[in-house]
Amino acid sequence: SAVISQKPSRDICQRGTSLTIQCQVDSQVTMMFWYRQQPGQSLTLIATANQGSEATYESGFVIDKFPISRPNLTFSTLTVSNMSPEDSSIYLCSVEQPRSYNEQFFGPGTRLTVL
Amino acid sequence: AQTVTQSQPEMSVQEAETVTLSCTYDTSESNYYLFWYKQPPSRQMILVIRQEAYKQQNATENRFSVNFQKAAKSFSLKISDSQLGDTAMYFCAFWMNRDDKIIFGKGTRLHILP
Numbered sequence: 112s113a114v115i116s117q118k119p120s121r122d123i124c125q126r127g128t129s130l131t132i133q134c135q136v137d138s139q140v141t142m143m144f145w146y147r148q149q150p151g152q153s154l155t156l157i158a159t160a161n162q163g164s165e166a167t168y169e170s171g172f173v174i175d176k177f178p179i180s181r182p183n184l185t186f187s188t189l190t191v192s193n194m195s196p197e198d199s200s201i202y203l204c205s206v207e208q209p210r211s212y213n214e215q216f217f218g219p220g221t222r223l224t225v226l
Numbered sequence: 227a228q229t230v231t232q233s234q235p236e237m238s239v240q241e242a243e244t245v246t247l248s249c250t251y252d253t254s255e256s257n258y259y260l261f262w263y264k265q266p267p268s269r270q271m272i273l274v275i276r277q278e279a280y281k282q283q284n285a286t287e288n289r290f291s292v293n294f295q296k297a298a299k300s301f302s303l304k305i306s307d308s309q310l311g312d313t314a315m316y317f318c319a320f321w322m323n324r325d326d327k328i329i330f331g332k333g334t335r336l337h338i339l340p
Contacts, residue, residue, distance in 0.1 A: 142326075144327070151315075151335075152332070152333070153317060153330045153331065153332045153333050154317070154330045156327055156328075159326075159327060203271070205271075213259050213321045213328075214261070214273050214276060215273075215328055216273075217270055217271040217272070218270070219269075219270045220270070
């Protein structure tokens with residue numbers, strides 16, 4: 112199984128600023144996913160990030176607000192731009208490994224609080 | 227659109243008891259995967275069990291087993307001999323090739339009581 116790390120693990124930010132979250136995988140993967148999870152709630156997919164192509168965003172999420180980079184097969188970043196308190200949430204990255212029967216492996220998450 | 231419904235927001239059982247978590251889903255597809263994920267408090271989400279829709283046999287993983295009823299679009303998780311470490315949020319999830327993304331239910335918070 113893939114080992115995934117995220118940085119930072121948590122942060123407290125001021126309204127109007129931006130935060131970039133990093134996701135690092137210990138093996139090469141084609142598909143990476145970014146989710147948002149409100150405390151105690153389910154996961155909402157923000158976007159799918161494949162290496163070598165533009166990220167695909169879900170309804171309700173736009174690139175200007177959540178720009179994503181995927182420079183190689185082991186790394187991705189998600190930026191939360193121009194933050195407001197409504198962006199306070201846990202942000203998770205996940206990966207799908209080849210031959211894993213579509214199982215996703217999740218990072219530990221980044222807990223973001225916007226004041 | 228595919229949907230996943232977990233009708234039990236929260237459950238509590240005594241240690242060593244058996245508990246069943248319910249999940250129903252809606253799809254017109256015939257080939258898909260179903261999952262149960264576990265998210266312990268302040269810890270990482272991990273896969274508990276997986277079921278391929280084309281397989282009639284119910285998946286089992288040690289104390290965890292599923293009751294997959296394809297016609298009824300039901301996918302319940304049974305935890306036998308429950309342990310304190312089973313306390314977590316449990317998410318039922320659905321995947322199919324056409325969308326290539328996982329759809330999660332709202333989750334069931336399970337408390338195992340000593």
